[in-house]
Amino acid sequence: MNEVLQVKSLTKRVKQKVILQDVNLSVSEGEILGLIGPNGAGKTTLLKIVSGVVRASSGSVWFDKSAGIGIVPEQAALLGDMDALQNLRMLSSIRGKIGTSEIKQTLKRVGLDPDNKKAVRNYSLGMKQRLMLAQAIMEHPKLLLLDEPTNALDPLGIIDLRMLLSELAQAGTGIIIASHLLNEIERMCDRVAIISGGKILRQVNLRSTEQTPIEVTVSTAYDWDILKRWAESVHVELQKLTPNKGLPRGILKTKMAVSQVISELQSAGIAIESISHVGPNLEAVFLEYAQLEGGVYR
Amino acid sequence: MLAEMIKFEISRLLKRRTLLFWGIVLLIALFTGIIEYLGMGTPKRTVFDAFSFSTSSIMPLLLAPMAGFFTGGALVEDSRSGLLSLIFSKGVSAFEYVTSKAVTSALSQMCFIGITLVVFFVALLPFFPMGSIYIGAQHYSEAFAYNEPVAYCFLIALLFITAAVAFNGIALLTSVWVKNTFVVMAAPTLLYMGLIYVMSMDATKVSLIDPYANLALIDVYIPVSILHMVCYWAVIALITHVLAIAAFSFKKDYM
Numbered sequence: 339m340n341e342v343l344q345v346k347s348l349t350k351r352v353k354q355k356v357i358l359q360d361v362n363l364s365v366s367e368g369e370i371l372g373l374i375g376p377n378g379a380g381k382t383t384l385l386k387i388v389s390g391v392v393r394a395s396s397g398s399v400w401f402d403k404s405a406g407i408g409i410v411p412e413q414a415a416l417l418g419d420m421d422a423l424q425n426l427r428m429l430s431s432i433r434g435k436i437g438t439s440e441i442k443q444t445l446k447r448v449g450l451d452p453d454n455k456k457a458v459r460n461y462s463l464g465m466k467q468r469l470m471l472a473q474a475i476m477e478h479p480k481l482l483l484l485d486e487p488t489n490a491l492d493p494l495g496i497i498d499l500r501m502l503l504s505e506l507a508q509a510g511t512g513i514i515i516a517s518h519l520l521n522e523i524e525r526m527c528d529r530v531a532i533i534s535g536g537k538i539l540r541q542v543n544l545r546s547t548e549q550t551p552i553e554v555t556v557s558t559a560y561d562w563d564i565l566k567r568w569a570e571s572v573h574v575e576l577q578k579l580t581p582n583k584g585l586p587r588g589i590l591k592t593k594m595a596v597s598q599v600i601s602e603l604q605s606a607g608i609a610i611e612s613i614s615h616v617g618p619n620l621e622a623v624f625l626e627y628a629q630l631e632g633g634v635y636r
Numbered sequence: 637m638l639a640e641m642i643k644f645e646i647s648r649l650l651k652r653r654t655l656l657f658w659g660i661v662l663l664i665a666l667f668t669g670i671i672e673y674l675g676m677g678t679p680k681r682t683v684f685d686a687f688s689f690s691t692s693s694i695m696p697l698l699l700a701p702m703a704g705f706f707t708g709g710a711l712v713e714d715s716r717s718g719l720l721s722l723i724f725s726k727g728v729s730a731f732e733y734v735t736s737k738a739v740t741s742a743l744s745q746m747c748f749i750g751i752t753l754v755v756f757f758v759a760l761l762p763f764f765p766m767g768s769i770y771i772g773a774q775h776y777s778e779a780f781a782y783n784e785p786v787a788y789c790f791l792i793a794l795l796f797i798t799a800a801v802a803f804n805g806i807a808l809l810t811s812v813w814v815k816n817t818f819v820v821m822a823a824p825t826l827l828y829m830g831l832i833y834v835m836s837m838d839a840t841k842v843s844l845i846d847p848y849a850n851l852a853l854i855d856v857y858i859p860v861s862i863l864h865m866v867c868y869w870a871v872i873a874l875i876t877h878v879l880a881i882a883a884f885s886f887k888k889d890y891m
């Protein structure tokens with residue numbers, strides 16, 4: 339598949355501080371790439387360099403400039419005195435690629451009324467975010483950059499966003515999403531880059547077809563202790579996850595079938611709440627790197 | 637894409653309601669100058685006399701702050717609000733963006749001051765007769781004002797317009813580096829006052845920094861005509877705008 343973005347050996351220094359260090363990244367047509375990392379990891383700076391508002395100290399960024407890029411910045415950037423349609427008309431006048439009818443269609447697509455004459459400054463945060471999405475996609479860019487796109491969106495808005503991004507990806511748009519919300523990233527993205535301290539620590543393919551690990555939730559801390567001992571005894575790696583509704587939870591990295599694991603755990607007297615194959619677990623991967631990087635989770 | 641950006645900026649400018657507000661403020665200020673004029677004993681009051689007196693009293697005080705208000709926040713606000721990243725995402729370069737800002741803000745200053753002065757002049761017509769400007773008429777600039785009042789008033793209007801554009805350039809140049817909106821807004825005024833103060837230390841150079849017609853009219857030792865002053869401010873305007881464009885174009889970061 340053709341790449342719509344190539345980032346090579348990108349480094350950004352501000353005075354002596356290294357913000358990004360030797361970042362290499364690419365996004366293909368129709369691919370959704372998630373950028374996750376702690377605050378100050380360099381996610382937003384990376385998006386700003388790609389969008390051109392921050393210059394890299396070294397390295398290169400390539401994308402098809404004629405196709406343009408769509409951006410949803412972390413903060414809604416709008417002309418507050420104007421209504422939604424006027425805002426988009428103004429912005430679209432720069433490239434002159436689309437007309438009013440296409441703008442109205444885009445507004446409808448993101449769930450906004452094109453005939454609403456209310457000034458944008460009176461919009462709710464969620465409506466502003468939808469409008470930002472509309473301005474980003476209205477000219478059908480090949481590359482879309484979204485910085486915390488679920489900010490201020492209500493649950494319905496998040497579902498709409500997920501569906502919209504999926505449609506755009508199917509139409510060939512390459513998308514980068516920077517977010518703190520692991521669940522959302524996991525649901526929306528095909529691939530995830532974990533970024534910390536300005537470095538890409540690891541890229542995880544969330545749509546991998548390889549055999550997947552097993553997530554198991556047990557009833558009590560006592561069951562968890564037995565599970566740990568069992569895992570050690572059969573030389574299976576067990577990675578602890580954050581508890582689910584207070585129930586201990588973890589990932590077993592094994593090629594055993596789920597039925598076999600259930601049978602063995604039951605034999606060991608462990609009370610299982612739930613067990614299933616999972617894809618590459620983003621939380622597990624993230625926590626693994628968070629620990630390596632001195633994160634708060636221990 | 638520069639032409640499209642200039643159109644974009646002009647559209648934004650026309651949507652600004654503050655233009656009308658500041659126009660009214662300026663007109664009110666000019667009419668306070670007329671009240672002061674009426675309190676003075678003049679041989680014969682004429683529309684040109686009233687216009688030149690009032691504008692020369694009021695405009696030097698307001699040109700710099702007005703430029704600060706209009707242009708000071710232009711770059712800073714776009715950068716802070718994130719609008720700049722949207723504009724850049726449309727394929728607009730930093731040079732195109734800042735050039736469109738420079739062109740439109742300079743044009744807006746010219747139009748704003750020019751239109752306000754014309755409105756002010758027209759508003760004076762029903763109240764004062766046409767006629768010469770009554771100064772001593774002994775020296776060149778005074779004689780010029782006496783004999784050619786229309787040309788004289790046109791020149792001082794041109795002087796104010798040029799000075800306004802120069803202050804606009806100073807505000808734009810400051811906003812390339814300074815991110816505090818209030819500091820940027822105050823910069824032209826502070827710089828102007830500072831320069832006036834510095835130049836006032838040397839009596840022979842005071843006239844060179846003060847562009848205003850009133851000084852030229854009363855100080856026979858000033859070695860420059862009003863047209864010289866117009867050119868002088870035009871050069872400042874050109875330099876500050878070019879510097880602002882160059883500085884912004886070569887900036888590393890815009891956020």
